[in-house]
Amino acid sequence: MRSRLEPLWPPIVVGVIIMSLWEGLVRLLKVREFLLPKPTSIASALGDEWTPLRTAGWETGKTAVAGLLFGVVAGALLALVVSRFSWLRGSVTPLAVALNATPIIALAPIFNAWFGITDFRSNAAVVIIVVFFPVFINTGTGLSEVESNQIELMRSLAASENTVLRKVRIPNALPFFLTSLRLAAPLSVIAAIVAEYFGGPQNRLGPFITQNASFSRYANAWAAIVVASAIGLALFAFSAVVEKISMPWKQGDPARA
């Protein structure tokens, strides 16, 4: 039990120190609230605005999770298909790379046109594309980077390509896939909020931040940012737990912990 709690207290201590310094410096230097509100002001804004913030956080969270799910499934499935039918590699992978090189947020207004400017799907579409790429690339790497001797061993045993995929490539790709999930989870929240800046329903964190900032209610905007990072952190923690429990063979391995 101790070993589980140990990694928790250092960030808490550091967090408390940073908050105290922040509070102290803002008071000492008399920094004006619109530049940087005090943590205590943010905390009270969080309390005052809790009802709209909870709704906004819940809705933005749903967009992020929906986009994350679809993006992860699409990325992993396409990686599988490309790995199994290697003639696709030459055509699909460069396309995916080109897609990734596109500043994806530039697509947000286009999705607004496709799905309607007040439809949440135009936000979720941005999340899907942002999440898709790291999952596709990482999973693809894991599927192809198998020791050549292991493939030769399977072939010497007359294993078919499908068997090699099932018994070797997929388990080999699992750690790669889970790493990409851990990367993609917080990314999905960022993508959802940035997409919301461009349109979509109004009761979301993105509009909440822009509206409060435009009325100079910066403590409220910061309170929304706190909610957003809490969602990102929760998704990250969830994927880290998934990573732990789905690879029992890594438990206690010092080389891979």
Add this chain to the structure above:
Amino acid sequence: MTEQAIVASGLGKTFNSRSDSAVTALTDVDLSVEPGEFVSLIGPSGCGKSTMLRLIGDLIVPSEGTVEVFGKPAAQARADRDYGMAFQKAGLFDWRKVSANIELPLELAGWSKSRRRERSAEMLDLVKLPDFGDHYPWQLSGGMQQRVAIARALSFQPKLLLMDEPFGALDEMTREHMQVELLSIYRQLRSTVVFVTHSIPEAAFLSDRVVVLSPRPGRIHSIIDVVLGDRETETRDEDTRESEGFFRKTTEIREALRSVEAQQ
């Protein structure tokens, strides 16, 4: 005449033959191996030892000549699961426990779970790791992992064992130990072995015959019979390494390798 385990005739392999980076790794190899024989391939690095092993195992297709294994084309032998293979890297699968690694070939051959369990337990005894079935590979030392790889290669009692420097990454003491164990397993299972090595004492200790290859392009330089006493009754153990006959054979192999190098 009894059926040969391996008959290679006019065997050769050129990689990238259609480009200007063509490499003739092996050419003009004629070799027969009898059932039950232990044959080593030795030669300087890059002389085509691994290429020859892969040709026999139908992992690559010859550019010239043919390989027959137990009277059928190598591709058929592979389809019939006649081959067990082991490499320098143990190549165990991280996500499988030791016993599941040993059972992989049995799984592919469609054995029932209980039969697989029974066999992997036998194999673990054979390679002297009876208590390690439930461990994951990372919990084992390099030598132990290599023993598991050998147990995996032998689990389904393949007719032909192909080994590519399986002890190459082990320290000298472990290596000598593993050689003794391999010989004892080989005698128990009466398999046929083709064994790639670049260690002279290893080749002399293990083999009935040592095939010395010369490079660029790889071809058979000479074949040395290693009989250390009466063929049927001879035993090889740690004392063999200090015997007169063993010393003479290592010298003979060493001289063959020197003349290979002098040719270059």
